Amino acid sequence: MDKNIRLAGITYESLVNGPGMRRVYFTQGCIHNCPGCQNPTTHSMNGGEDRNMDALIDDLRDNPMLRGVTFSGGDPFEQADKCTYMAEKIRNLHLNIWCYTGYTYEEILENKDNKKGWKEFLNNIDVLVDGVFIKEQMQEGLKFRGSANQRIIDVQKSLSEGKVVEMDY
Template sequence: MESKIRLSGITRESVVDGLGFRYVLYAQGCPHRCKGCHNPSTHSFEGGELVDVENIVYDIKKYTMLDGITCSGGECFEKAEQFAFIAKEVKAMGLNVWAYTGYTLEEILLYQNDRSGWNDFIKYIDVLVDGRYQEDHKDLSLCFRGSTNQRLIDMQRTLHTGEISLFQI
């Protein structure tokens, strides 16, 4: 595994990227190019900054009030090996893991064996917010998602039962 991950940024104590206090990692690079995307500067795979995953885990340990981390973007599944490493370490600390992706869960399950790190990453995700942002389905009243096509999925229950289980807030 490449030990560095290209990030567009880090927010160390967020309350808007999932439940509770969260350490948020924004991947640099996204192939989806959703119309109306709020983070177009994250689309290029060249920008941002390369950060060592061990240093990220070390930094997360300093924030003792955290409930979990959120893997966001950009597209975090384009950096799935590195996010899987971070997520595994974070779970061992007793924190939870949320991940935002433009891929649908169905796409992830279809390609999980072909794409590097996908199989591993989904094992550590508690809540997956899936699907591309669809401007014509935008709804400002939604919690933790931008458009109605996106879902908050209880990933562990879904993997365990084989049926999509939505996360209840």
């Protein structure tokens, strides 16, 4: 496997992409093209730059303040196999994993067996913020999401219970 992932950028310490101090990887590539997207430069599959995944994971060890990692974008599911590789290693560091995606949880479940890496990536995510950004559904005070249609889902509980389990934030 190629040990590079295409990233649009990294936020090394974030308090707004999930609870606690987090490292945020903005993956490159998104097919949703949501009007009003805050990261439109991440849409092209050819933008950004290749980064060595092992070096990114090693770098996480240098910040004891980190409580988790967030995959954002772009859409991380466009590079699910690469995100899976990273998520499996990140789990060994005892950091929780959040992921933002324009796909719904249900779309991911429907496609998990025919899209490369989707099942494995989903199995390594703690919290999924799902659904496209809808500018008309922006609301003041929404925590950890851009529009009211997006859900904050406890992935592991949802998988074990066989239904969507939303988290209250």
